[in-house]
Amino acid sequence: MITTRAGGVSAPPFDTFNLGDHVGDDPAAVAANRARLAAAIGLGANxxxxxxxxxxxxxxxxxxxxxxxxxxxxxxxxxxxxxxxxxxxxxxxxxxxxxxxxxxxxxxxxxxxxxxxxxxxxxxxxxxxxxxxxxxxxxxxxxxxxxxxxxxxxxxxxxxxxxxxxxxxxxxxxxxxxxxxxxxxxx
Incomplete structure (x- = not known):
């Protein structure tokens, strides 16, 4: 699956579906976005x-x-x-x-x-x-x-x-x- 930046919870300038935990985004937002991705493909986050x-x-x-x-x-x-x-x-x-x-x-x-x-x-x-x-x-x-x-x-x-x-x-x-x-x- 290839994702875009749409559909997540990250605030600007990372808005909204940022999955990178190395760019300065709020770690809680990245974790929430990653959890959304896992749920979308039917898998547990781990x-x-x-x-x-x-x-x-x-x-x-x-x-x-x-x-x-x-x-x-x-x-x-x-x-x-x-x-x-x-x-x-x-x-x-x-x-x-x-x-x-x-x-x-x-x-x-x-x-x-x-x-x-x-x-x-x-x-x-x-x-x-x-x-x-x-x-x-x-x-x-x-x-x-x-x-x-x-x-x-x-x-x-x-x-x-x-x-x-x-x-x-x-x-x-x-x-x-x-x-x-x-x-x-x-x-």
Missing amino acids: RVVWMNQIHGDHVEVVDGPRDGPVDATDALVTATPRLALAVVTADCVPVLMADARTGVVAAVHAGRVGAQRGVVARTLEVMLALGAHADDVLALLGPRSVGATTKCPRRWPTRSRRHSRAAVPRRRQALPGSIFGLESLVS
Whole structure:
């Protein structure tokens, strides 16, 4: 599920459905918004697992409900039924991955640094280790903010193209067929 800012209890400037607990919003409002999200998808609040994202490439396996967020990670993977994995983004890309046959799912916070370090590929490796099949994994790239305020270091586009081009042959070689159908976008 992808949410918007509408339908919550946060006051301006976070109004109204802010789910991020790291931006200065009232913690009670964030907790109420998160409880609303859990109720909307038919789960208890502790069955929606959040992460303290660090703009890196660490992947964490979650095997059950949690009362607090997973610390210092940018991807969550689980094979536990009825456990939702949450990712909060602004200018980073949320990537939701799933193998519907095996029930292995993931939520990835793909920021500039994490993407360059291979957080999505690492997440796929963890999914495969939990029993997912590469040919059955689907990925959804969620929305992200862009615009005049988006900052990108001058050298980053060149480095990203270099890393992306280098990753494509390995991905094709290691995993037969197209996993995400994105090879044409990065080559």
